[in-house]
Amino acid sequence: MALLRKSFTQCISNRGLDRVLSQIRLNSSYEIVIAGGGSGGISVGARLSNALGSGKVAIIEPSDDHYYQPIWTLVGAGVKPMSSSRKAMKDVIPSKATWIKDSVAKLNPDEKSVTLSNGDTISYKYLVVAMGIQLHFDRIKGLPEAFETPGVCSNYSAATVGKTLKALKNFKEGNAIFTFPNTPIKCAGAPQKIMYLADEFFRKQGNRDKAHIYFNSAGAAIFAVKKYAEALNKIVASRDITANYGLNLVEVKPDKKQAIFAKMSNPEEKETFDYEMLHITPPMAAPAPIRDSPLSNEAGFVNVDSKTLQHTKYPEVFALGDCSSLPTSKTAAAVACQNKILATNLLSYRENQPRSATYDGYTSCPLITSSKTCIMAEFDYDLNPLETFPVNQAKERRTMYHVKATGLPIVYWNMMLKGRWGGPKFYRKLLHLGMSK
Template sequence: MAPMSDSRVVVIGGGNAGLSVAGRLKRSGIREVVVIEPREMHVFAPLQSHIAGGAALAEDAVRPQGQVTPRGVQWIRDAAVDIRPEAREVVLASGATVTYDQLVVCPGIQMNWTAVGGLAEAMRTPAGVSNYDLALAAKASPLLRDLRGGTVVFVQAADTTTCPGAAQKPMYLACAWWRAVGVLDRIRVVLVTPEATPHGIPAIDAELQRKIDEYGIEVHYGMHLLSVNPSARMVTIGRGDVTETLSYDVLHAAPPQSAPDWLAATSLARPAAEGGWLRVNPETLQHRDHPDVWGLGDAADTTSYRSGGALRRQAKVLVRNLLAVSRGQEPRARFDGYSVCPYTVSRRTVVFAEFDRSGRLAPSVPFWRTLFRERRLSWIADRRVLPWVYWHMILKGRA
């Protein structure tokens, strides 16, 4: 292994996880940090919920990838398609290979729109939208804003997706708008979720259920989206042998998700049938079989709720451990499974849900045990403060 300052660290993925890690590594003295990322534009995904709900503009969530890549970090605009851990090589779509001393794998999550029959086709119709895609979120904003009657079906995906509760955010934002313009009583709002409760933690459930009752939302718990008939504007939902059909005027859906297919096909990941997640120690974030490979973010098997809010702690732990291993030391930092889902339950308040991998409340301000309650302050932090911190500090490895 080369000395720490001379090591070449390659990062697969230039999203939130990849750039925040790259920035931290560069600030820690690693001379050569390489980020592999094919996309030319960088998207701040948490804003997509606000965009779909009409509380932000699409342009607020996008910046050129070259502009947000930390200074001194080399950007290879190509896609990883394979990893050869024995040779310490990453294979690119162009056919080129990139060698590494340490490898950080964080390519993000894959949206499987075709996994549900008719869902991809439905998204191409005027009535299909989603906050899990920037273009579909931008499409949702005027569609929900101008609706004056009918049925809107919101579909939440399974808990293996990235921030599954995010599917509810545009629903609450839209309901608050429809109530403000006096048409909420003309709109049937339906939430389809595979979960048994709105979130899964009693204190958070109580806050969300109060808003569900306030808006008159009809919830189908324990139900999955089975198929979509976009021409008839019908969805089939079900649980086991029980199925039901719902008609819709607008369908807002979260797609099934998994690790990227190419990652699932490598020896570093779990089988595709198990999600294809990168096999890491969920506390140290080091690969279980290859000590020079690390993983974080949505594609890693951290056994915790996938969210952008979890990445800050993961990035800190990973960088500390990677530097320790580079010095010949043991990785001692631990990721506690912290995650967060800020539910935008109105156009000025948020239920700030923070929890660990065991489903226990984990407030970031230890003495503020009721931080999860619906608050205006949480909205300001989520909508105004966090985007600035993201662009100016998190991606530079400063927060």
């Protein structure tokens, strides 16, 4: 026994505890492997591990921190502290799930395995892909270096969200430009939310009359859902904001404080804007291990059935959230519904039962229009409003702001991540006396 203890001690000192633990789990197998520890991975992991018990579910996630990213709009405007968006990953990993603190290097659906960045292989019976979406600041010439210069910021990254408030405070006069790229993005309303907060910030500073605010979007409209777009267009007009559509940011020249946009109608044709403040929403794409795997569709996202969230080719694979092919907005509210549906259908498939839970594309985008008001956009796959409250949610309301700023974070941390929140459908029916979907 003494010899064994000595050998083990030498092993730890020579290789390090992390290496020893890595060897212990080498080629290990779990019934369910979840790739990703964001909102989708943690919430569905909680449901599945609660249902199956300890040791059956593993979550692969390299990060030490877990962020509630929807609050970063308010963090960037100085309304909320950054600390309100963060918890340690160890505190949100479900207690009955195994945390594999590493990143996914390769997805091998034909072998029913996942290769980690350290070379280890994890086998599974069922796989849930919840790897989110990847930011690509590097696809814009001049970035990310331009973030080291005054006025350039982005609420989309923990590393850059703090620069937004600094840019707002340092703004004196000139152009404040807010961009929207030509790719799918998470929280499609966020690029304009910070714009409305900037408008309010400048008014409070007394220099709004010296600011020219531009919303330069590669898209064709302010918002995809007609009801909310009509309301937002009125807000843009009333606040003297210029919306330019069909413009995609392709280059930043920080030495000249210029932003170069390509026209979507003719990418060879460019338009240059001077800026004093430039808030960038970067191009985004599914992570490379997904794009390079047989699981992806032509656009690079995990190809799943839009109703059941089950892969169209590999029935033991499911996906949810930003990395999936689901044709709805990529928001935490969408994940809230998807995690319950996915868990229900995966467990049904495991028991050779029909996949009866269906997803209607419900998502929500709380469109903050000031530090006191919000338009609560809720809609389905067909871009039809699917509103929870029995009021016109296209109207700016203080109550909806408090739902967004205070209520939803509480639901997220205390219910959704613990597998106890599957979206507002029950409350929507209750508030509409059973007359809603």
